[in-house]
Amino acid sequence: MRILTNTTSPYARIARIALGEKGFDLSPTQIVNPWADDAPLLALNPAARVPTLETDGGTPLTESLLILLWLEKKIPEPSLLQGPLDHIISQAGLAMGVIDAMANIVTGTMQMDPNWGESRVGLRRRRTIITGFRPLEADPPAYEGGTPNVAVITTVVAVDYLQLRFGDAPWAEKLPKLQILREKVAERPAFAQTAPYIP
Numbered sequence: 001m002r003i004l005t006n007t008t009s010p011y012a013r014i015a016r017i018a019l020g021e022k023g024f025d026l027s028p029t030q031i032v033n034p035w036a037d038d039a040p041l042l043a044l045n046p047a048a049r050v051p052t053l054e055t056d057g058g059t060p061l062t063e064s065l066l067i068l069l070w071l072e073k074k075i076p077e078p079s080l081l082q083g084p085l086d087h088i089i090s091q092a093g094l095a096m097g098v099i100d101a102m103a104n105i106v107t108g109t110m111q112m113d114p115n116w117g118e119s120r121v122g123l124r125r126r127r128t129i130i131t132g133f134r135p136l137e138a139d140p141p142a143y144e145g146g147t148p149n150v151a152v153i154t155t156v157v158a159v160d161y162l163q164l165r166f167g168d169a170p171w172a173e174k175l176p177k178l179q180i181l182r183e184k185v186a187e188r189p190a191f192a193q194t195a196p197y198i199p
């Protein structure tokens with residue numbers, strides 16, 4: 001099995017954390033540039049996006065949360081769905097909404113127009129980042145140690161990505177409770193080994 005990723009993608013990180021928490025070795029990770037249409041990526045995924053995982057049988061799997069779902073079914077323990085199901089899925093949905101909004105702005109400004117973040121759609125995405133983080137900050141995903149669930153994973157990935165891409169944005173609100181959550185899992189190998197960085 002191998003997973004194709006880059007060093008910044010929050011989606012790829014979610015899949016990689018899920019793999020790590022399920023006990024997979026993260027070292028066979030292959031770094032690709034999805035925007036350069038790297039041949040190995042394009043061969044597996046017509047969308048040329050990360051994460052893309054190739055199973056031992058050669059089947060390509062794509063989409064971060066589908067990879068997590070596949071893992072959960074393949075290797076039920078430790079579960080990434082512990083906790084009150086409706087609540088954790090709702091929280092993970094908030095975090096994914098924020099991640100999508102941040103990724104949209106990054107893509108818009110890097111691939112289309114440096115001022116895209118100030119466009120009508122860009123400002124809607126900014127609003128989503130602010131209002132999507134608020135309920136998570138008010139009621140952070142519960143974490144008392146051990147394997148984190150999907151709400152914790154997606155929320156911490158969102159907070160780290162905010163820091164990476166919008167760390168100095170004047171409009172970004174402080175998230176002290178989510179910072180505490182982030183610190184609680186930061187030393188777990190699956191999180192530490194996938195910490196995002198701009199190469």
Ligand SMILES: N[C@@H](CCC(=O)N[C@@H](CS)C(=O)NCC(=O)O)C(=O)O
Pocket residue numbers: 008009010011012034035047048049050051062063064065103
């Ligand atoms: N819905 C997908 C989104 C994946 C995605 O958009 N990945 C970005 C990197 S953050 C990418 O590869 N973009 C390249 C492109 O859109 O061409 C998932 O959850 O995996």
